[in-house]
Amino acid sequence: MSETRLPWIAEDPASKAVLDLARKVAETSTTLLITGESGTGKDHLARLIHELGPRRDAPFLKIDCASLPQELVESELFGHERGAFTGAVERKLGRLEMASGGTIVLDEVAALSPATQSKLLRVLEERQFERLGGTETISIDARLVALTNSDLARLVSDGQFREDLFFRLSVLTIPLPALRARPADILPLADALLMRGARVHGRMGVAFSEPVIKMLSSYSWPGNVREMRNAIERALVFSGGASLIVEDFPESVRSADSAYGGALRSLDDVERDAIHATLEATRYKIGKSAQILGISRKTLLDKRKKYGLS
Template sequence: MSKARILVVDDVESARNGLARLLEQDGYAVERAADGKEGLDIALEKSPDLIVSDLAMPVMGGMELLAQVKKQVATIPVIVATSSDDLGSAVAAMRAGAADYLTKPIDADAMLIAIERVLERRELAAETENLRRQLRRRDQVGLEGLIGTSPAMNKVYRMARQVAPSRATVLVTGESGTGKGELARAVHVLSPRAADPFVTLHCASLAESLLESELFGHERGAFTGADKRRVGRFEQAHGGTLFLDEIGEIPPLTQVKLLRVLQERTFERVGGNEPIKVDTRLIAATNKDLAAEVREGRFREDLYYRLNVVHIEMPPLRLRGSDVLVLAEHFLAKFARENQKRVDAFSAQARSKISGHRWPGNVRELENAIERAVVLAERGCIEESDLPFEGVPVTQGSVRIPGATMAEIEKYAILSTLEAVNGSTARAADILDIGIRTIQYRLHEYGVARPRPS
């Protein structure tokens, strides 16, 4: 594979030709220019992959060349060269957008390392832009606030679009940090209620007495400190949607009152007797197994069935395949913009580390990890060492990559996915994008009994 095309700009012929010969010996295609003006003309005509330019030159110096390149062909990186006693000019060039600097006399090894580093960063930036274009396209086929196109997420999108036009109560389940709140908002935005309020309440964060007041409001004098009437979340969300997060944490008495609202669409404020009628669509979320909570007597069965009219499960990030890299790119762009930092790519090692992590905290953990990496990054590229978690070993179970056959990799993928979804062949088939019969046939082939869902 041919190496990159480099433009060398130096007014001293011997220095220019010597540098060019070194680069050609290393396999690079080299163009030469005797001053900044000639270099700019060549850059505009031939668009090299990289420019190495002296700073002190007649006609047009290196600083002006750098400014013109950044203005007219900003995708071409520039490395500047300056004498060792004029490092102030090098610092000024870096602030003006130079990719790196070299000191004269130029050390050949240091130059080649700097060139390889800058070219790798340029390639990563191009790859990042390509991923962002894919992300924009994926956003168009996804949902408001949700990113990713894995089979598991496409199933979520289909269900959300189907249920959004109705007034049916929706129960969203899934591990913490999977994006249950974002899904609830997406259903609201897709519904006929989109122009009306979307109100949220985190049920686990309030004591029982305060939770009831937050949900239904209270009258003046209802309890100590109630010096005026307060409208509750159900009334605030009238005509729109109320999202109750961590619904499994509400106490038994509040469960009874919530059931009445779902059945009759009326309630009384705390301390009041006047029935209040509301038209509020309810979306509830939990990371608990509510069916198990019902069996243990901690959650009312009748309320569970009222909530579970339509059930949507948000998949954990470890089961979403390449979505993790798309989300990482999204968070990188977001936090680089918020922190006003020029960090726009992940190194190959960092991407591998992100892909291999299991993400027990799901999307929220990924978001926090990328924010920290952006804040602490010292270069324009996130390196593996910037990511605040341990990588995974090369050996995964009985599979070594590289070194395993496709059959071994397929077996590992099927058995690991079945383990992650508690033995559900239907869910495993969705995630792996293969048929249920294929999984069943492979299990028979492996001599493995079909696992029972736990």
């Protein structure tokens, strides 16, 4: 799917509160910590804060602390002088310097080695640093935003993260709630993701079927918005019709779609849902649906009429 970013979708009170906080902190230069489960939108929020504030025209740079080898993290962050280490054939500017006036994002800050944690702490305290192997002191003019999906307080008590650095970073913390904790966001997000996907795949006008809407709302989304994006992307690729059906979605998401749903409902409701889901699944093939449901074609046609399913 194209990476055209969506605006920040916030319908649930919990994510509206996040948006309000983001607007306020965007005006400041305070170091920021964004926490939240994987896929909740930490990167997305960091970018939004950058764009909402006075730094929007300056660079937005990111360092992925978890995937870069630790030796590289420091040189990416601080830059180095020629000859600082084997292979440093020329001076290289670090992101802290390049992000001048802008925002620098430290993704998965919990992955920093103890040595880099100490250096970062010094930088945050003094607002200045030297390139590796250099003597010139450079002042920082970038806002630092740290992201993590780890429980940093626990890592501190386990001795894996410096307490003083944790305090420095967490002065202003924005906890991003998991998607299941902001249920009113689920359908608006799904619609926005579907519209974007439809544009990318040239499938304008494609819609969710009724059972899919129920399924999307009742699923717990352990992988949060990213999982939803991937599920909708997959459904778009799998489906041929004008509406996405339950069967187009990955098994994990489909497990949320049970005719019995855990809720207490009338037998008629259960029957209606079972018939609807079967018709959707077979793309309204009457013979096949009747066979799956174990009823005659005539009974199916009667019931379809009774429940208004056509």
